[in-house]
Amino acid sequence: MSTKLESMRPQSWQGVDDIVIIGGGLAGLFCALKLAPRPVTVLAAAPIGQGASSAWAQGGIAAAMSPGDTFDKHLADTLAAGAGIVDERIARLMISEGPDRIRDLLGYGVPFDRDLEGQLLLSREAAHSERRIVRVKGDQAGRAIMEALIATVRKTPSIRVMEGYVVEELVAEGRFVSGVIARPDAGQSKTRVAFPARAVVLCSGGIGHLYQVTTNPAEARGAGLGMAAKAGAMIADAEFVQYHPTAIDIGQDPAPLATEALRGDGAILINRAGHRFMTDLHADAELAPRDIVARGVFAEVKAGRGAFLDCTKAVGAHFPDLFPTVYASCMAAGIDPVTQPIPVVPAVHYHMGGVLVDADGKTTVDGLWAAGEVTSTGVHGANRLASNSLLEAVVFAARIAENIKGMLPESSLYEWPKDAGENDELVTLEDSAELKALRRGMSAHAGVIRDAEGLKDLIREIVRLEGINKRVRFSNMATAAKLIATAALKREESRGGHYRSDFPEPVEALRHRTFMTLKDAERIAAEIAG
Numbered sequence: 001m002s003t004k005l006e007s008m009r010p011q012s013w014q015g016v017d018d019i020v021i022i023g024g025g026l027a028g029l030f031c032a033l034k035l036a037p038r039p040v041t042v043l044a045a046a047p048i049g050q051g052a053s054s055a056w057a058q059g060g061i062a063a064a065m066s067p068g069d070t071f072d073k074h075l076a077d078t079l080a081a082g083a084g085i086v087d088e089r090i091a092r093l094m095i096s097e098g099p100d101r102i103r104d105l106l107g108y109g110v111p112f113d114r115d116l117e118g119q120l121l122l123s124r125e126a127a128h129s130e131r132r133i134v135r136v137k138g139d140q141a142g143r144a145i146m147e148a149l150i151a152t153v154r155k156t157p158s159i160r161v162m163e164g165y166v167v168e169e170l171v172a173e174g175r176f177v178s179g180v181i182a183r184p185d186a187g188q189s190k191t192r193v194a195f196p197a198r199a200v201v202l203c204s205g206g207i208g209h210l211y212q213v214t215t216n217p218a219e220a221r222g223a224g225l226g227m228a229a230k231a232g233a234m235i236a237d238a239e240f241v242q243y244h245p246t247a248i249d250i251g252q253d254p255a256p257l258a259t260e261a262l263r264g265d266g267a268i269l270i271n272r273a274g275h276r277f278m279t280d281l282h283a284d285a286e287l288a289p290r291d292i293v294a295r296g297v298f299a300e301v302k303a304g305r306g307a308f309l310d311c312t313k314a315v316g317a318h319f320p321d322l323f324p325t326v327y328a329s330c331m332a333a334g335i336d337p338v339t340q341p342i343p344v345v346p347a348v349h350y351h352m353g354g355v356l357v358d359a360d361g362k363t364t365v366d367g368l369w370a371a372g373e374v375t376s377t378g379v380h381g382a383n384r385l386a387s388n389s390l391l392e393a394v395v396f397a398a399r400i401a402e403n404i405k406g407m408l409p410e411s412s413l414y415e416w417p418k419d420a421g422e423n424d425e426l427v428t429l430e431d432s433a434e435l436k437a438l439r440r441g442m443s444a445h446a447g448v449i450r451d452a453e454g455l456k457d458l459i460r461e462i463v464r465l466e467g468i469n470k471r472v473r474f475s476n477m478a479t480a481a482k483l484i485a486t487a488a489l490k491r492e493e494s495r496g497g498h499y500r501s502d503f504p505e506p507v508e509a510l511r512h513r514t515f516m517t518l519k520d521a522e523r524i525a526a527e528i529a530g
């Protein structure tokens with residue numbers, strides 16, 4: 001082991017167990033807490049609380065806990081949103097364990113809103129037939145949940161948190177993952193560090209930053225999906241991506257949201273000519289399902305007519321008081337939403353597909369478990385029901401903890417993290433021409449509206465970019481992009497978050513999930529790229 005590593009090793013590294021969790025969002029931290037007092041190491045690309053979608057969640061967590069609600073009703077809503085391909089058994093399991101996980105969160109100190117009698121205050125959201133969303137101070141759920149969990153994690157001596165460690169590779173020996181290689185200093189260090197582990201839990205979040213416009217933090221860039229696929233894990237339903245229809249189009253990355261509540265309050269969508277285009281597309285106009293509104297907005301933007309959320313009449317002078325966050329974003333960009341329409345564009349928001357896991361969060365590769373947005377458990381099908389994703393993160397993180405505790409003996413101490421050698425590849429990705437081209441291509445061809453020609457162009461472009469930029473972090477992203485693009489090409493129908501203009505209807509024979517390895521994706525890509 002190198003002297004350098006020896007000298008930087010804190011005392012607290014001694015006697016650490018061999019469970020490594022990748023990611024410090026809700027899934028990662030909840031799993032670490034559920035494993036306590038077993039020692040675990042959490043590796044997070046950014047300081048915990050930052051660089052995680054979990055902290056940005058505005059709605060809350062869905063759980064059937066109100067007197068009029070039942071697991072069956074929550075299941076029915078989940079099945080309807082998922083457009084025919086939800087795994088009913090797994091969804092039922094998630095829903096039935098929801099209330100217990102909410103009680104766990106309360107135990108960790110999450111200050112969920114309560115009524116005057118001290119009962120949990122449950123709100124209703126679009127596509128939920130009952131009031132079942134637990135929230136914190138209206139739209140503060142994500143931040144409050146993460147603050148409570150972080151405080152508990154910091155007080156839990158068995159959890160070692162390594163912040164600023166960007167994991168670049170899963171070390172695979174045959175069909176067994178035996179550790180990870182990470183780059184410290186927010187991924188800027190030349191030295192890489194290996195963490196040998198007998199259990200690796202992947203909780204690295206989503207894929208938003210594979211696209212030009214997204215609501216996700218920069219760390220949600222598909223790295224976990226790419227790394228797991230490279231280690232041989234089966235990937236499921238990669239083609240299903242959910243878009244938020246009204247991100248504010250002011251060139252910010254990530255894009256701020258113009259919340260759906262604005263449309264709920266009567267704001268309308270118009271193009272540059274002032275035409276209210278959603279009335280042409282759906283009887284519910286602006287309140288049509290998310291994917292339909294996203295396609296309407298996308299079509300106007302693509303045709304060069306622009307799309308704008310006009311709140312001047314419906315909200316007007318009340319804007320600063322009612323929607324202070326949106327107001328601040330607009331004003332910072334020189335748009336006064338009290339008097340001016342807000343330019344909007346659809347933004348990638350959530351990935352339904354991901355690393356295939358079973359009911360215990362086990363992937364198809366030994367030694368590798370996964371939880372949260374990086375996974376495909378089957379509960380979302382082709383479209384996620386709002387507020388089911390935080391629920392999925394906690395339910396499966398808890399199941400993983402139980403599974404690992406049952407499988408690995410208590411006393412497994414691991415070797416010290418090992419120096420994985422210097423590697424002076426240029427690590428800054430943000431301004432690389434290949435990354436920009438990848439994100440541009442994904443938005444243009446694997447976005448809200450897809451077709452075979454566009455997807456084939458994109459696949460050829462991904463292969464070309466991989467040939468130019470061979471850095472491991474870019475390769476992880478390109479791998480994730482390739483899985484999404486090839487899965488989208490293969491699904492010759494439209495369903496949920498996946499819309500093909502050349503196959504605009506659902507096809508009954510295709511009403512099933514899709515499963516794909518990286519080898520499958522590469523074979524398809526090779527056929528197209530020639």
Ligand SMILES: Cc1cc2nc3c(=O)[nH]c(=O)nc-3n(C[C@H](O)[C@H](O)[C@H](O)COP(=O)(O)OP(=O)(O)OC[C@H]3O[C@@H](n4cnc5c(N)ncnc54)[C@H](O)[C@@H]3O)c2cc1C
Nearest residue numbers: 023024025026027045053054059060167205372373387390
């Ligand atoms: C704006 C917004 C609002 C949302 N609102 C809701 C809502 O109200 N209700 C709901 O249910 N869902 C909501 N979602 C979705 C939900 O927030 C996410 O699906 C969920 O938080 C994912 O949790 P996670 O732990 O899997 O990932 P994250 O919380 O994104 O955490 C991922 C972690 O992995 C780390 N990481 C990533 N790559 C690496 C790497 N290579 N090495 C080391 N660490 C890495 C990240 O830094 C982070 O710590 C929202 C999402 C967004 C973006």
